[in-house]
Amino acid sequence: MRMCSRQERIQKDVNVVIQRCKAEDECLFSNFRYADATFMFTYSQGSRRISYSVNVSDDYPDNTYVSNSENADDGLITMDPIPVIFQKIASEMKPNDATSDCPSDCPSFEKTTDNDSEEVHSDGPEEEEDSEEENDYYGGQEENVDDENQKHPQLEADLQAVRDLKGAHAVSLREYPGFDDVDINLHIDVSFLDEETALCWGVIRQEPVTIRLNCSLAQYLGGTVPKVDVFQVSIQKDRFGLGHQIKKIMQTFVTEQWGEQGEQGEQGTVLSLAETPTPSRFNFGFKTSDTDAKSVPDRHRGFLVQAIEYAEKRIPVLNEFCVICDEAHVFLNGPMLRPYVCETELCIFAFQTLGVMNKVTDVIATGAQVVDLLLSMARAALVSCRKDLIFDPYPSVVDPGNPEKLALDPKSKNYDRVSKAFDSLPRIQQMTQTAHSEMKKQMDTVDNLSLPLLQWVISSNRSHIAKLTADKQLEFMHTPHQFLLLSSSPAKEAKFRDARKTHGSTFLFHGSNIENWHSIMRKGLVVASNTKYQLHGAAYGVGIYLSPTSSLSFGYSGIGGYGMQSASQNDNNTAKNKEGQGLQFLKSRNLKCIALCEVITSPDLRRNGTIWVHPNAEYVCTRFFFVYEDGQTGDPNINTQDAKIYDQILKVVTSRHHATKT
Incomplete structure (x- = not known):
């Protein structure tokens, strides 16, 4: 017996169904057609007609999609072969129920039958199938194998x-x-x-x-x-x-x-x-x-x-490793948590043009507040006087009109063009209520780079950030904008857990201007002391600067969302916000952000009053992220070393782990 391909097996299964219907005296199924990986047929009883489609995948019989004209939006994905699918449909359509309406709880297979034509239309050759082959699928005798x-x-x-x-x-x-x-x-x-x-x-x-x-x-x-x-x-x-x-x-x-x-x-x-x-x-x-x-x-x-x-x-x-070429990423500060594409142009082209990011509307619908926050961080970095340093990475966006060219290219930075695309973005609230195809059409009409830029902002984020529900928030932080923030790779987390067993850990705040978080979300917290990224000196040595007190970290987060620019610049941007990219959840551009980190209390952790410095970035992991609007900072007197505060943090951490497990 020659080896049969999967396509031949599909055609054989189609023919099993066809031959079965031909053998019945009063079959209510007709108009059998197989084309473009879809097996179609029609059920007819009186004035009622239902068209069925069975769409097969490359891994048939798995991931076969069954739908019908009566419930077009309520399809079913199944692992059954075509004859079994047909048998289930036929068994649900009993003769004495043929004229009744389908009940509301009718399965997605729905009913089927047809009594008209015995003519079969198929793109493939039709084969005569004997009853033994049909019995393979309907509980009969198994065919012998050579x-x-x-x-x-x-x-x-x-x-x-x-x-x-x-x-x-x-x-x-x-x-x-x-x-x-x-x-x-x-x-x-x-x-x-x-x-x-x-x-x-x-x-x-x-x-x-x-x-x-x-x-x-x-x-x-x-x-x-x-x-x-x-x-x-x-x-x-x-x-x-x-x-x-x-x-x-x-x-x-x-x-x-x-x-x-x-x-x-x-x-x-x-x-x-x-x-x-x-x-x-x-x-x-x-x-x-x-x-x-x-x-x-x-x-x-x-x-x-x-x-x-x-x-x-x-x-x-x-x-x-790069999700496209599978080459190892080159990280300055170690790998981040989320898998992503590398910076080579071929991989960027493949990642953006093969439909990998087409689910952006799903992301917005389920995490609109996170998208809001990511856009705020990116825009803050873009308008900063330090944008050459902190708007990093710069977007890599394929030209919608020429998929072999980058419209936004890190090798040739055009900040004005990025700003124009940002200003063309619709309100987040509008995005949450619009289908992807319609949103793309609307955004392309205004600026054909606005949607690709939005997709890049979402997909290039290499940290996991998710809005905390009210029952998982830390009440003493006095802001509704509280997020889970995880950026450490599995390897770093494993090393961190081992170190925790040896040295223990504590929780400390880290404050930084919102303009810096665009880069932090993609590269992690780094030791910036004595580098071009350093802003506030290194009086207590090289390391990541943290504090058990909220007041100190609030200070480092900056007076306003754009602390590095003039008030007039900020007013202009606010005006733009009203016309263009409106923020549904974060209604202000004047934002402060601080993170709550878990820190290993190893001997090299230096304590200098309220300023603590850890020289080892591997021993500092972000856990929570807090955002404040209009310059409001919340309670400046929080101290994570206070027993009551520490217990509340542990309670939220424990409940979060428990919720994830269940």
């Missing part, structure tokens, strides 16, 4: 190696009777990620990340290179951004390794677990170098174990 399609012995050995090393839950298999085709699902445990990282990366840490390899059942490593897919069952695929990065990494790995392993498989050498030493468990908390992260694990335990261990090495440090 010897050619028997499972390759090396595949069975590799599967057993995974079960022995990682447990039976670490791998599953789906075979397709009559086809030399198999889906190998490798389930990667990601529970090692801490709650904050999982939240930031959009991962469900209690659920494995599945890496699927679709390959030949009979030839296995001797066949063609598998197609790789990556997903978490509970997350819609187009919203699992991390999955795209893992998929690129694993497809490259499989492509490079499959040939070597294939030669072993061709020789008929079945490797057993007993022939190899037991591997050591990967230390997820250890910061790996570029070479370590990309090094290929020992392959003597079989290809599947090798693939799992490679994935286990790569996932904890995804933030350290």
Whole structure:
């Protein structure tokens, strides 16, 4: 039996449905058509007609989308093959219910049947299907498989190696009777990620990340290179951004390794677990170098174990590599938390033109206050007299009219053009109520760079910032604008936790003018002492300056949102705000921002009255962020070393961890 492709299997499944309907005396389904990866048919009963569409994906039968004309906005994503989908639809449409209206709680499969035409329209060749093949899907006798399609012995050995090393839950298999085709699902445990990282990366840490390899059942490593897919069952695929990065990494790995392993498989050498030493468990908390992260694990335990261990090495440090080219980022102050694209033009083009950032409206809808804040920070840096230093990074935005050119280029900075695009942005409130396509149309009419710039501001943020609900806020800070702020990479957090066990930790404020936070959100808190970024001297030595008292940090945050410019400049900007980019939540441009950091109380932490200095940036992690409008600073007498204040902070931290876990 020749090997059947996935497309051939789809066509076969379509024909199973068609032949079944032809065999029925009174079938209420007709107008069968298969084109452009969509199987369509119509149900007719009396005056009622319902059109159904079954849209198949590249990883069919997974991620098949079923919809109908009666409930066009209420589709269903399923993992069932087409005959099973059709059977469910048909079973819901019973003859005695055919004329009744669909109840409000009717499943998204909805009803279907048709009695008119026996003519079948399909882009592919129509095949006669016997009843035995139909029974494969409807509980009948299973079709015999030729010897050619028997499972390759090396595949069975590799599967057993995974079960022995990682447990039976670490791998599953789906075979397709009559086809030399198999889906190998490798389930990667990601529970090692801490709650904050999982939240930031959009991962469900209690659920494995599945890496699927679709390959030949009979030839296995001797066949063609598998197609790789990556997903978490509970997350819609187009919203699992991390999955795209893992998929690129694993497809490259499989492509490079499959040939070597294939030669072993061709020789008929079945490797057993007993022939190899037991591997050591990967230390997820250890910061790996570029070479370590990309090094290929020992392959003597079989290809599947090798693939799992490679994935286990790569996932904890995804933030350290470009999401497009997979080259290591070059960080001055160590990696940040959120994965992002590198600064090479080819990667920027790919990132912005391949639709990666098209979900900007979703971000605004769910985090409008955060978008507000990011825009305020960017504009503050842009109008500062220090913009050459602190409006960093400068936007990299592809020209909408010429996708091979950068309209905003860090190599040729044009601050006036960026300012013009900012001034053209609509009000955040308007954005939250407008669909992406309509918003794009409106913004392009005014300035075709305003939407790409907004997308860049959102996507280039490498910290995780989220508005705190009222019950998770620190009441003594006296502002409704309170945010969770996390910027440390998983490796830094792991090192931080180890240091906390040894030295303990405390909470201290860090104040800085809002214009500086555009860069801090993307590069982290840095030791600016004795560098061009230093503003206030280094009287107490080199390090990050912090304080247990709010009054001191409020002072360092600056008198106004644009403390470096004149009052007349600020008035002009306020006028612009009324005409252009209006802020829904932060109604003022005169903002103060301070962060509450957790700091390791190691011996090198220097205490000088209310000024504390830590020379090691690895031992300072942001936790909370507070914003004040119109120059209001809240209570200047807060001291984090006060027992009552400290207990309240710990209570919020503990409740936040608990809420994330549940």
